[in-house]
Amino acid sequence: MTLTLVTIPCLRDNYAYLVHDPATGATAVIDVPETAPVLAELQRRNWRLSDIWITHHHGDHLDGIPALVAATGAKTHGNAADAHRLPPLDHALTGGFTFAGQPVQVIDVPGHTLGHIAFHLPAAKLAFTGDSLMSAGCGRLFEGTPAQMHDSLQRLAALPPETTICSGHEYTASNIRFALTLEPANTALILRSERVANLRASGKPTVPVALSVELETNPFLRTRSAEIRASLNLGTAPDATVFAEIRSRKDSF
Numbered sequence: 434m435t436l437t438l439v440t441i442p443c444l445r446d447n448y449a450y451l452v453h454d455p456a457t458g459a460t461a462v463i464d465v466p467e468t469a470p471v472l473a474e475l476q477r478r479n480w481r482l483s484d485i486w487i488t489h490h491h492g493d494h495l496d497g498i499p500a501l502v503a504a505t506g507a508k509t510h511g512n513a514a515d516a517h518r519l520p521p522l523d524h525a526l527t528g529g530f531t532f533a534g535q536p537v538q539v540i541d542v543p544g545h546t547l548g549h550i551a552f553h554l555p556a557a558k559l560a561f562t563g564d565s566l567m568s569a570g571c572g573r574l575f576e577g578t579p580a581q582m583h584d585s586l587q588r589l590a591a592l593p594p595e596t597t598i599c600s601g602h603e604y605t606a607s608n609i610r611f612a613l614t615l616e617p618a619n620t621a622l623i624l625r626s627e628r629v630a631n632l633r634a635s636g637k638p639t640v641p642v643a644l645s646v647e648l649e650t651n652p653f654l655r656t657r658s659a660e661i662r663a664s665l666n667l668g669t670a671p672d673a674t675v676f677a678e679i680r681s682r683k684d685s686f
């Protein structure tokens with residue numbers, strides 16, 4: 434399936450994404466931090482918004498939804514389990530659905546919030562991960578446990594490595610600075626650090642990014658790395674223990 438993907442900077446460091454199917458005209462937005470930049474992009478491309486997909490209930494991911502619904506009539510999709518703290522849902526999700534005739538898998542990824550979900554489009558090799566798996570990092574644990582977030586990230590890490598990961602924030606540069614404290618000799622990380630610095634210097638987003646790159650550089654997916662384990666003095670600890678220690682160090686980085 435050939436879908437067009439558009440990354441839209443919003444607020445200070447958030448992203449919304451558009452996916453558009455040229456064949457049917459179907460267009461979805463994933464998270465709506467604010468209305469105006471999303472409407473402007475739709476108008477510029479002359480696309481009619483059909484779907485709004487919500488990853489989780491935080492305001493910086495959905496505050497723009499009411500005005501966007503009023504302007505477009507697009508249908509909201511979000512986790513049925515979190516319906517009480519989401520805008521009114523046209524589609525309260527308890528599983529996958531279809532977009533432009535193709536399956537959309539809904540993956541439960543609790544940790545940042547308990548009702549957080551990710552959207553995976555296997556045919557287009559796209560995944561929208563919000564504040565679960567993030568570029569070179571992961572979301573803070575506001576509601577879930579480290580074990581829950583570790584499990585959630587393992588589910589995402591198991592997607593095909595060529596999957597494009599679209600996450601919710603521009604945090605890559607600081608995430609990489611932290612990652613380098615744990616794995617200063619990781620060549621892929623050092624090279625990514627240079628690429629990210631160049632992108633930021635020219636004002637470009639560092640997202641989306643291939644899962645294969647995350648697997649090589651994101652410490653939260655690298656709990657088996659000997660270098661990370663040595664940095665943490667956790668030589669033979671369980672993966673979930675290593676994950677929890679990385680998350681706790683990042684919280685105070």
Ligand code: ZN
Pocket residue numbers: 489491494545564572
């Ligand atoms: Zn959030």
Ligand code: FE
Pocket residue numbers: 491493494564601602
């Ligand atoms: Fe957020």
